[in-house]
Amino acid sequence: MSGGELVDGELTYESWKRALREGALIGQECTDCGHATGAPKAACARCGSRDLEAVELPTTGTVYSETTITVPPRQFTDDTYQVAIIELDTARVMARIDGTAEIGDEVRLQGTLEADDAPAPVFG
Structure with a gap:
């Protein structure tokens, strides 16, 4: 994944900003329901799970x-x-x-x- 390092695989606002400045869009995908977002969140907006994985977006x-x-x-x-x-x-x-x-x-x-x-x- 491009765009800077993630802290323990977790997308932080700082790593999101760094990636964006480098031309990459990093989001999160909920491993429970599959809902994806385009910015760092503490929990899934759809199901509330905190099991989120950083993903590179197109x-x-x-x-x-x-x-x-x-x-x-x-x-x-x-x-x-x-x-x-x-x-x-x-x-x-x-x-x-x-x-x-x-x-x-x-x-x-x-x-x-x-x-x-x-x-x-x-x-x-």
């Missing part, structure tokens, strides 16, 4: 939902921008869109956007 996905932000947070200088929920096989991640995308469009990880030492995935 960097190409499909726009599941999208919206345009017209009043951005103070730390962003853009007037408007688009965000989307990207479906990556069994997991979904929220990401900024570089350009524009419609529901059903295929998009690829382009990099990250940094704010307050917190990277966010950018797809386009």
Whole structure:
């Protein structure tokens, strides 16, 4: 698995950030029910199990939902921008869109956007 070391095989926020900055999307899959997420969690959102395994997610996905932000947070200088929920096989991640995308469009990880030492995935 690329993107930095995992602590005892556990995905931490720090290892998730490091992987994202290196161009890899790391998520978690519940070994009890199979539910996958695109970011570190303490327990499965579907069944509550704490038996989670770090998995590398694809960097190409499909726009599941999208919206345009017209009043951005103070730390962003853009007037408007688009965000989307990207479906990556069994997991979904929220990401900024570089350009524009419609529901059903295929998009690829382009990099990250940094704010307050917190990277966010950018797809386009």
